[in-house]
Amino acid sequence: MDDISVRPARIQDVAAAAGVSVSTVSNVLNRPERVNARTAARVRDAVAALDYVPHPGAAGLRTGHxxxxxxxxxxxxxxxxxxxxxxxxxxxxxxxxxxxxxxxxxxxxxxxxxxxxxxxxxxxxxxxxxxxxxxxxxxxxxxxxxxxxxxxxxxxxxxxxxxxxDDMAGGRIAVQHLLERGARDLLVVNGERTIRQCADRHQGARQAVRSRREARLEQVVAKEMTVAYGLEIARRLDDLPDGVFCTNDFLAAGLCRGLAERGVRIPDDVQVVGYGDLDIASFVGTPLSTVHQPVxxxxxxxxxxxxxxxxxxxxxxxxxxxxxxxxxxxxxxxxxxxx
Amino acid sequence: MDDISVRPARIQDVAAAAGVSVSTVSNVLNRPERVNARTAARVRDAVAALDYVPHPGAAGLRTGHxxxxxxxxxxxxxxxxxxxxxxxxxxxxxxxxxxxxxxxxxxxxxxxxxxxxxxxxxxxxxxxxxxxxxxxxxxxxxxxxxxxxxxxxxxxxxxxxxxxxDDMAGGRIAVQHLLERGARDLLVVNGERTIRQCADRHQGARQAVRSRREARLEQVVAKEMTVAYGLEIARRLDDLPDGVFCTNDFLAAGLCRGLAERGVRIPDDVQVVGYGDLDIASFVGTPLSTVHQPVxxxxxxxxxxxxxxxxxxxxxxxxxxxxxxxxxxxxxxxxxxxx
DNA sequence: GAACCGTGCGGGAGCGCTCCCACACCTCGC
DNA sequence: GCGAGGTGTGGGAGCGCTCCCGCACGGTTC
The missing domain is CATH 3.40.50.2300 (Response regulator)
Structure with a gap:
């Protein structure tokens, strides 16, 4: 029962069992081509019989890695x-x-x-x-x-x-998608500009808009990228855009809820794209289009x-x-x- | 620049630098009480000077752990x-x-x-x-x-x-809470009974109900514990209970949404408790009461x-x-x- | 048959460390 | 002044493994 004290087999035990030297066992394990097939087989049998498990720590000590x-x-x-x-x-x-x-x-x-x-x-x-x-x-x-x-x-x-x-690309495809769906009056709901990801996504969004002369792009910055702030922003929005790109799914989820409260229909009145493809994006009332990252x-x-x-x-x-x-x-x- | 090849200092280097033996360095590091304070200080200086970092792998080889x-x-x-x-x-x-x-x-x-x-x-x-x-x-x-x-x-x-x-306790406190809030006609929305957690939470719920003679408890089992199935169940519910315990927050989130679709007000018409205290529980339209696990x-x-x-x-x-x-x-x- | 070569195997040092033990030295007490 | 006892330090074996060599043996070749 209490076989806690069984000492694991060492390479020497294997060598003894197989009737060869330690070096040979090591060779079988690491450079099998150097050793005769029959000898190797014998060694392998011994390994199996003793349930020998090499100790990479010891090997590493020797080899340095x-x-x-x-x-x-x-x-x-x-x-x-x-x-x-x-x-x-x-x-x-x-x-x-x-x-x-x-x-x-x-x-x-x-x-x-x-x-x-x-x-x-x-x-x-x-x-x-x-x-x-x-x-x-x-x-x-x-x-x-x-x-x-x-x-x-x-x-x-x-x-x-x-x-x-590539966060710029992410912002770009999000907004391109919005444009393709016919949105022209766009809003980016972003996090702090000091966050590199936020800055990049916004820049990507701007790039996408530049290709469509008739489109315009506003930005609003949330203090934190949370559901609560998304909600807040939706509530305070004066004139509604027809497409919103939120640089994070939490913001998007909050925003959608806030818009719903105001009776705004998604996607009919406003189309929304999130970012991150988090769980929340698919759980939300209107499942969110979003940017997926191959993390x-x-x-x-x-x-x-x-x-x-x-x-x-x-x-x-x-x-x-x-x-x-x-x-x-x-x-x-x-x-x-x-x- | 390319100092990739610098070999890390070994205990011997420290010993040499401090003018003591290897054993003494080892003692300073592992059983400082055995060595004279002045010697120890000298050794520690050498350690710092050489930026010596002991190699637990080698130590482990010797000590066995x-x-x-x-x-x-x-x-x-x-x-x-x-x-x-x-x-x-x-x-x-x-x-x-x-x-x-x-x-x-x-x-x-x-x-x-x-x-x-x-x-x-x-x-x-x-x-x-x-x-x-x-x-x-x-x-x-x-x-x-x-x-x-x-x-x-x-x-x-x-x-x-x-x-x-303790999943039984979890089920118990969830339903106790519902009872305290006045709910009497209770429903458990559960996952497969073969899942131990589900069975335990249900049993806990039953225990809680037993203490209130006038309360009754039904159960409905979802194929999977997802938002989608929670939604589905809410849609199909014939007579509404006044309290629902979902054994997982996804189910609860879906259920709430389904109830909302039907014009049911939460918590006024139906009170809902989820399980797990997942992110989703607080993000959802009506933030969910839920069972928190100290994971x-x-x-x-x-x-x-x-x-x-x-x-x-x-x-x-x-x-x-x-x-x-x-x-x-x-x-x-x-x-x-x-x- | 000597010289040579290739193949297969084993001896043994050493990786960085710990820890047992021995040794040197000092201080007491008698 | 000498042994006992205590304190601080050092020597060195060995943890499990790898890998450099060197050796033995059998087969070729001239």
Missing amino acids: SSSIGLVLPDVTNTFYSRIARGAADAAYDHGYSLVLCHSADAPEREQGYFTMLVEQRAVGAVVVPLSADPTRLSRLRERGIPLVLADRAMSAEDGCSVSV EDLGRAAVEMLLDEVEARAEHAHEARVFAPGLVVRDSTRPASGG | SSSIGLVLPDVTNTFYSRIARGAADAAYDHGYSLVLCHSADAPEREQGYFTMLVEQRAVGAVVVPLSADPTRLSRLRERGIPLVLADRAMSAEDGCSVSV EDLGRAAVEMLLDEVEARAEHAHEARVFAPGLVVRDSTRPASGG
Whole structure:
């Protein structure tokens, strides 16, 4: 019952069981082509019989490389980040690496603490969504030779790879869609302009409008990108636009509710596009058309770029990979009947 | 610039710099009381000067214990699980352990693969939300002497610790609340009865009703616990109850919308309580009263119980820790004015 | 038959650290 | 003045593994 004290088999045990040397077992496991097929078979039998599981930590001590990757996120609970985590976990699993979850909890000193931990563990690299755009904090990792790729943040190409979504394109396709549906009097409901994403989405929106001379674009800025502020804005709106692009689904959800309160019909009177394709977008009364971001792909790509850097070293060229968002069309821009 | 090749300082380098032996450095770091204060200070200076970072992997090789804990989840993207992850990450951080994120992706073979990985890494233990109630798969870990604590799943006490939320209590307080608000003709909108959580919440609801002779309780089962099915159920309801307990917030959100379509006023005509305190509960038109689960606490407690088992070994007694849910009262059971 | 080569295997050092033990030195007490 | 006891430090083996070599053996070739 209480077999807690069984010591796991070591490579020597396998060697003894198979009647070969430790080196040979190691070779069978790592460079099978060097060893005679019959010997290899014997070794493998012994491995199976003893249920031998190699100890990568010990191997790493010898070889100098570990097999863990850090994933540093401000908040796992946020869907955006947890989707990154999922993508990253999948990729890490596929490549036989383990992912160390580092939840920086929006606290810089904790982020720093995790960096130290990753240095200690000799992690092969890290995927990080940094708390601030200020890159000096990242230097702790970089000066230790731990490669990193940033997610959702730009980084100068000399410093490393990064992955992100093209927010300008997102804003553009959202507004293009509105224009295609016939809207001409457009409103962007945005978050603080200091948030890069918000600025980019707005700029994308402006680009789209520029192509249609007769269209005009207003902007209103919400203090926070929440349902409550969306609602508030809808209530205060003086003259109604015929198309609204909210730079986030929460704002859009609130806005729709506020408009509904005023008796405004969606999409007949006003068409609305959100951003993010969050759960809420499809749950809402009139399901929201929205911009979908391939976030899992970010995570996956991030660890793959990291591993490329680790494995290729010299030949590796840093890359800022930008993913294209897509439009999800739902009822908030789709006439109830017909096309 | 390209200092990628700098080799990190080893304990020997520190020893040399401080003019002491390797053992002394090790002692300063691990059992400072054994070493003279002045020597210790000299060593610490050297550590700082060389920016020495100890290598727990090497230490672990010697001591036999590693410092990583596995966290095996069906899906990081699910809020329930990501909240567990947050709690677990916080606790692990506080105790100086690193958390290895294992995303089993609802695939048993992948879960198994992660178990093997954890065995390889000699993880000190694992917190797992298993894919199936069948415990045999977990044996891979247990027979290797890797302690584990189950989250959100029962486990016989001989086999290990577990953490969970008391779903019966949750159902009870939800319905008690409805009763206190004067509802007597109650309906439970439930998920499949084969889901343990659903069965428990229903049973709790029945317990609560039993205390009020004049109250009655019906149940309707939704195929899936989604907004769509909640909506559907609201549409088909023949005679309206005056209180509804939905065993999940999605169902509740859909139900509310369906009732609103029919002109039913919430909470005036029908009071509604959801379950889970998901984001959606507060976003919805009439914010939902709902049962809140202290999920972060589960995660935190899980790793703490795990560490207790690891550190106390002999004295450790397995425990099935059950957390109490709480009620969050919002508009769906609160008369617009007054109490 | 000697020289050579290729293949397969084993010896053993060493990765960075911990920790047991021995040793040096100092202070007391008698 | 000598042993006992205490304190502080160092030597060195060994954790499980990898990988560089070097050796043995059998087969070619001239």
